[in-house]
Every structure is written in C-alpha cells, then in structure tokens.
Amino acid sequence: MRWTLRISFLLFLAWAIFMVSPFVALYDMSKAIEARDMDRITERVNFNALRVSLARQILGEYLKTQDLDGLGQQAATQAGTAVLNPVLEELITPQAVIYLLDDGQLQQATGTQGRNGSFFPLGFDTASLGKAWRTFIMSETQGFRAITIPLPADEPRDKQFKITLRLRGTTWRLTGIDLPEPLKDELIKRAAAATK
Template sequence: MRWTVRIFVLLFLAWAIFMVSPFVALYDLAKAVERRDVSRIEERVNFPAVRVAVSRQVVGDYLHTPEGRAKLGDLDGRVATTAGAAAVNPVVEQLITAEALIDLLDDGWPQQVAAPAGAQASGKLPLEFGTVRDAVMLFFGSESNGFRSVAIPFPPEEAKDRQFRLTMRLSGTTWRLTGIELPRALREELIARVQKKDG
C-alpha cells in the first residue's frame, strides 16, 4: 500500500512539474527580454517557426484587404498565399530577430520596425508575472495543443484582439517559443508597411 501511495505521489509531482514547466520557460524568456540578453533569447526562441507563424497571420490578413484582393485575388489560393508571403516576408524578417523581439516584448510594440504616428505601446511588459493572480489567470487562460505545445495569452486581462498569444513547444527537454499571434493593431500596421513597400 505504501509503495502504491508513493508511486501515485511521484507521478502526480512529475505531472505537476510538467504542467508548470512551459510557464517557467516563458518566465525565463521574460527575464531575458528584461535584461536584453540576446544569447538567452536565442536559446528560448525557434526563430524560423516564429517567422512562419507571423507570416501566415499577416498574409492571411493581407489577402483580405482591398489591395491584397486586387493584386492577388484572381490567383489560386495556394499561389496567392505564396505570392502574399513573398510580399510580407521582408517586413516579418525585420520583426523576428532577437533585438526586434526584445523591442516587441518589452512593451508590446516594436518601435524599431513599426512605429505608426500616434501609436501607443501598452506601457508595461507583456511578459510580466506580477502577482499570483496573474500567474493563475495565465495558467487557466492557456490552451494545450497536444502533449508538447501550449498557447499562452498575454497580457491575460486584455481583450482577445489586444493580446499576444505565445506558443511554447517542447523540443527535447526544453520549451521554446515557436509562435506569436499578434494583436490586431500590430498586424494592421505590418500590412500597412507591406502596402507602402508595394506602392
């Protein structure tokens, strides 16, 4: 009986550690952003995966704009997506570097890449673990995408269209950032930059 209880307790502890581990990794990333520690950020971020995730969002939105429809609307869906990605990639490449991610995640707006007139950063670090309440909101607001991936909304108290959704994925024994779903305002600004380049 004692062995059964011990095994159950050990399994429960292992499960609890596993459930908390992506949040610990995200906290480590937040501290690296705060310290502007480029080498640590490079360890915690899968840049090619993040670029693909951001490109898909911006291309999807771009194809729904009047300019995107006028330019690519007559093309087959796959071809239009590929052409849209070619237009969007130069802007996304600027956004998905260690330095640009620091700029993006320190206050929620990448001033070096997208600084529209009148745009205001949120004024607080999106990757902030201020209180136990914040941590609990993050945990319960997160969505598991299978055994090795979790999407975490930041800041947890913001409306959905003003949140970042950060996807952490287990690679070996390390959780890494593999996707960022951008808030609507930032996607719109990136599309405006794409259109400016095209114009």
Template sequence: MRWTIRISFLLFLAWAIFMVSPFVALYDLGKAVEAKDIDRITERVNFNAVRNSLSRQILGEYMKDQDLEGAERDLATEAGTAILNPVVEQLVTPQALIDLLEDGLPEEATGGMAGTAVPLRFAMGSLKQAWSTFIFSESQGFRSVTIPVPVDEAKEKQFRITMRLKGTTWRLSGIELPVALREELIKRAAVASR
C-alpha cells in the first residue's frame, strides 16, 4: 500500500511540474526579453512557426473582406502572401519580437504606431494573477498550450501566445495578434505594396 501511495504521489508531482512548465518557459522568455538577451530568445522561439502563425492570421484577416471563391481566391491568397510577406518578415526577427513582447508593438513593422496595443506583461504580480493565467490558458493535447497575455485585458486587446513542447523545451510557436494590430499591419502592407 505504501508503494502505491508513493508512486501515485510521484506521478502527481511529475504531472504538476509538466502542467506548470510552459508558464515557467514563458516567464523565462519574458525575462530574456527584459534583458534583451538575443541568444536566450532564439532558444525559446521557433521563428518558422511564428512566421507561419503571423502569416496565416494576417492573410486570413485580409481575405475575410474579399468576396472570392475557387481559383480567384487561390490567386488572391498568393498575391496577398506576396504583399504581406515583407511585413511578416519584419515581425519575425529577435529585435522585432523584443519590441512586440516588451511594448506590444513591433516598432519597425508598424512605423511607431501608438495607442492600439497593450504591452505584454509576463510578470506574475500575485498568486491570483498567476492562477488566472493558468485557468484561462488552453491546452491542445500534451505538447501545446495557448496562453492569453495579459490575462486581465479585454479579449480584443490580448495577445494569445502558443507554447509548444519540442524535446524537453517549451518554445514560442505562435502569437495571435490583437485585432487592431492585425488591421494596422494589413494597412501598412497595402501602403507598402503601392
């Protein structure tokens, strides 16, 4: 009986550590952003996955207003990808991620746009705030967690950070941008393409 209790306790402890580990990784990423530690940021970010995530959502927002079907939609998607690619590439650099995660705005890609985004705050000021972040996060199986940041802001002002487990390391693999920032990036891409 004692062995059953010990093994159960060890399994519970391993499960608890696993459940908290993506939040610890996100906190570590936040500390790397504060310190502007490019090497640590590079370790914690899957840039290709972030590029794909940003491209999908910005292009999705762009195509939402288009009334196209079939081949026309495919051509518009290809054209939209070509137009938006320079904007997305400006977002997927270590410095742009520092700006985005520190200020809520990627300065190079938005041209210093002000007043539309909320800075991401990774610091857990209280146990209540940490608990809220944990409760409002969404797990997608055992290898992926989406975390709303900052948790105390309205949904339309939140970033949704996706952390994905690769090997034994949680890495940033997606950033869902607030609506206002997505719209601004689409406007900037349209202006840049003219």
C-alpha cells in the first residue's frame, strides 16, 4: 500500500511539473526579452517554424485582399510569398521577436514607441498571480508536446497574441505566434506598399 501511494505521489508530482514547465519557459523568455538577451531568445525560438506560422496567416489575409481573377491558387500563393518575404524577414530575427513580444507592437519597423512595461503577464508577485492563473486556464494543450497560450489573457480575443510553444527534448521553444487583427492589417498594408 505504501508503494502504491509513493508511486501515485511521484506520478502526480511529475505531471504537475510537466504542466507548469511551459509557463516556466515562457517566464524565462520574458526575462530574456526584458534583458535583451539574444542568446537565450535564440535558444527559446524556432525561427523556421515561426516563419511558417507568420507566413501562413499573413499570406492568407493578404490573398483575400487581392484580385485573383485568372490566377490559380498555387500561382497566387507563390506571388504572395514573393511579395511578403521582405516583410517576414523583418519579423524573423531575435531583435524583432524582442520588439514584438515586449509590448505587442512592431516598434523596430514602424519606429513608434510601444507601451510602457512588459507584454508578458507572468511574474511571481501577488499582483500578477491572478493574471498568471487566467493565462493558465485559457491555455490550450495540443497533445503532450505543444501548448497555445493567449497573451495578455485580460484582452479581448481579437487583441490577443496566441503563443505556441512546442517541447523539443527537454526545452519548450516558441514555434508560432498568432497575431491579433490590427497587426495582421498593418503587415498586409506593408506588403501592399511593397508591391507599388
């Protein structure tokens, strides 16, 4: 009986550590963003997967705004990819990830000042425990190896980023960012301006 209780306790403890680990990784990434630590950000971000994530959503929205009469879907996708490539190149760097996730804006490319304070709601003081709990509750697991976390949890859905973390080995890495609608619109405007 004692062994059953010990094994059950150890399994529960392992499960609890596993459930909290992506949020610890997200907290570590927020500290790396605050410190502007490029090496830690590079360790925590899968830039190839991030490129695919951003290209898929921006390209889809961009193609909706274009007149595609007479073009096949594949030709339109190739043309859109060629147009969006310079816009994506601005976003797929450690510095751009810092600007994007620090305050939720594209500071580097637009030259605008962002909000004061970090975009990440996770901290260990009493004021942020409520936000951390809401973030935990609103997160969605995708099997055992991926999780999508909405940030900030207090914002309406159309203003939230959805951060996707995937477990590789023993490290959770950022593999996708679902952008809020205002940022998608801004990136589509940039792509349209690049074609003129």
